[in-house]
Amino acid sequence: MQQLQNDIEKMLSRELELGGRASLNYKALPGVRKKDMTWNGFPARLFFNPARVASVMAKVDKQTLLHRQCFLCPEGLEAMQQSYLWKCSGDTAYFLRVNPFPIFERHFTISTAVHTRQEIAGHYAHMLEFSSLLHDYDIFYNGPMCGASAPDHMHFQACPKGSLPMQVEVDATLEKECGPESSDFLRLVTEGIWRVCRYAGSAYLLCGSSIERMQTLFDALMEARRSADALCHTNGDSNLSLISRREAWEGKRDLDDEWEPRMNILSWSENGEYRTVVFFRSESRPACFFEEDPVKRILISPASVEMSGIAVVSSEESFERLSARKLNDVISEVSLSQAQCRTIEAKLRGDIPRNE
Numbered sequence: 001m002q003q004l005q006n007d008i009e010k011m012l013s014r015e016l017e018l019g020g021r022a023s024l025n026y027k028a029l030p031g032v033r034k035k036d037m038t039w040n041g042f043p044a045r046l047f048f049n050p051a052r053v054a055s056v057m058a059k060v061d062k063q064t065l066l067h068r069q070c071f072l073c074p075e076g077l078e079a080m081q082q083s084y085l086w087k088c089s090g091d092t093a094y095f096l097r098v099n100p101f102p103i104f105e106r107h108f109t110i111s112t113a114v115h116t117r118q119e120i121a122g123h124y125a126h127m128l129e130f131s132s133l134l135h136d137y138d139i140f141y142n143g144p145m146c147g148a149s150a151p152d153h154m155h156f157q158a159c160p161k162g163s164l165p166m167q168v169e170v171d172a173t174l175e176k177e178c179g180p181e182s183s184d185f186l187r188l189v190t191e192g193i194w195r196v197c198r199y200a201g202s203a204y205l206l207c208g209s210s211i212e213r214m215q216t217l218f219d220a221l222m223e224a225r226r227s228a229d230a231l232c233h234t235n236g237d238s239n240l241s242l243i244s245r246r247e248a249w250e251g252k253r254d255l256d257d258e259w260e261p262r263m264n265i266l267s268w269s270e271n272g273e274y275r276t277v278v279f280f281r282s283e284s285r286p287a288c289f290f291e292e293d294p295v296k297r298i299l300i301s302p303a304s305v306e307m308s309g310i311a312v313v314s315s316e317e318s319f320e321r322l323s324a325r326k327l328n329d330v331i332s333e334v335s336l337s338q339a340q341c342r343t344i345e346a347k348l349r350g351d352i353p354r355n356e
């Protein structure tokens with residue numbers, strides 16, 4: 001059971017001994033400036049990590065992707081990067097590798113052996129398999145437009161369990177509650193699905209003891225999200241200069257080009273069950289990222305790690321400017337509206353007919 005985990009940890013040790021890019025970036029990690037923050041009882045942390053600049057500032061529009069070598073394909077690897085091949089059920093092959101731009105002291109990428117677009121459909125069960133195989137890790141997924149630097153190549157990432165406040169808070173709450181009762185942090189929506197009530201604006205927790213059960217819950221949540229999109233469709237920002245600055249980074253907004261609802265996903269296994277938090281998203285980046293006035297600009301690009309309570313910025317000015325309150329505003333801004341959440345929950349409870 002621990003074999004895969006042991007093997008990739010050995011791979012990390014080997015790669016760090018080679019003294020390449022990953023080795024330099026892992027050595028720099030202990031020097032990363034950190035700030036602890038609490039907002040509404042949720043313990044978030046802020047990291048200032050200049051090595052993450054490529055990820056924070058990543059352009060992932062169609063043109064940019066067409067003209068770059070994919071860094072998750074074998075041809076795009078650095079000479080010292082090692083790969084560990086693993087086959088999931090259904091014979092889908094993945095490569096596990098050391099993330100060369102780490103946020104955490106053990107940070108891996110898990111990408112499909114085949115270059116295929118970032119899409120959770122058909123891969124969620126694999127994510128659960130990895131959360132069981134890598135029991136001491138959290139597995140996370142960044143949707144296209146939600147922090148994935150390679151939206152053209154299907155991948156997950158793994159970081160040590162206990163690193164992300166969302167996972168720690170969920171486990172602590174479930175341990176206290178010992179059942180499907182609601183607390184001020186988790187509110188039961190329907191059997192197996194809770195709304196996360198603090199920090200993340202539109203996050204849902206799924207719990208189940210089998211992959212089949214989790215897939216059923218996940219599919220129900222995705223169907224509910226689609227109905228919320230249909231009922232509460234907005235045209236996004238009304239501020240024209242913000243729209244043009246946003247488009248300069250993200251390309252023209254064309255919802256037909258997006259093949260799944262915007263989301264980040266965090267999964268792990270604990271106490272014999274699978275636990276998944278789905279963070280539904282409205283925006284890729286907050287308005288403060290595109291702020292014209294450099295004195296007000298905060299360069300934050302929320303992905304699973306940020307939605308789970310660890311905010312990573314690559315500029316010192318952004319590190320100084322980001323307060324707990326501002327971080328909470330950013331997370332709310334890129335989440336769904338409360339009206340959309342009410343629609344999702346009504347659908348899950350069966351208050352809205354399934355095939356309307």
Ligand SMILES: [Zn+2]
Pocket residue numbers: 070071072073114115116152153
């Ligand atoms: Zn690729």
